[in-house]
Amino acid sequence: MNEVLVVDNISKQFIDDDSVCRAIDSLSLTIRKKEIVCLMGPSGCGKSTVLRIISKLEHADSGQIHGGDGVFSEQLRSAMVFQEHGLFPWLSVRENIAYGLNMKVRFSSKEQVNQKVTELLTLVRMEEFANSHPHQLSGGMKQRVAVARALAVEPEILLMDEPFSALDPFTRRELQDEVLRIRNQLNTTFFIVTHNPEEAVYLSDRIVILTHRPAVVRKEIPVSLPFPRNMADPSTIALVQDVTRLVASGT
């Protein structure tokens, strides 16, 4: 019920010259509307590959991706935020966000695009910097703009690949709080790759842990602690330790 994304038995290998790298092996998982799910696993186990397949940057060798109600993957509207913001340096903040919108047929007039961009700037609290260029922004501000640009296409699921790992701990926490706020405000569904067990416990409704390559789901951990999470609470600390142990053991 309320499924936004179904990853059904996907496998993927990369073949380079003579070497074969089996990245993913019969991996299945489901994400429901408005969930925040964090994907974890040992380095190189295939987490980014899973996101790239969902966002159609890569093809699975077998298996299927589809949306809720049997929607085909071609129709699933997803957007991706990377560790590196990926903003166009020659465009202003406003123009970077509008870039995604201009791709959408239904925003036909300039006024509609402007209004939507203004809404998104307000959502990520970047109104003041609408006319700045990326080099004039801090790392956290750039990621805010990247999030706004991704949300411009009104994705059914927002995919994030280590989105905050380059940020200092304070900015990282601010951006994590933004994710929680945006989820509550827009009912957005998030699927986030992270290496950071604290981040996963702070944000997730569910943590999915993969094995070493070829990746399969090792364990799914529902996190029912109330938001905002108190990271000094003994049950939260214990969960962070459990997740750390499970990721490190990797099998």
Ligand SMILES: Nc1ncnc2c1ncn2[C@@H]1O[C@H](COP(=O)(O)OP(=O)(O)OP(=O)(O)O)[C@@H](O)[C@H]1O
């Ligand atoms: N285009 C490619 N060609 C060849 N091998 C690839 C390619 N993309 C990924 N791989 C390999 O697939 C495996 C999984 O890579 P992936 O980047 O998905 O892992 P990851 O879990 O996201 O890694 P990390 O945690 O270090 O970011 C790795 O062994 C990687 O070398």
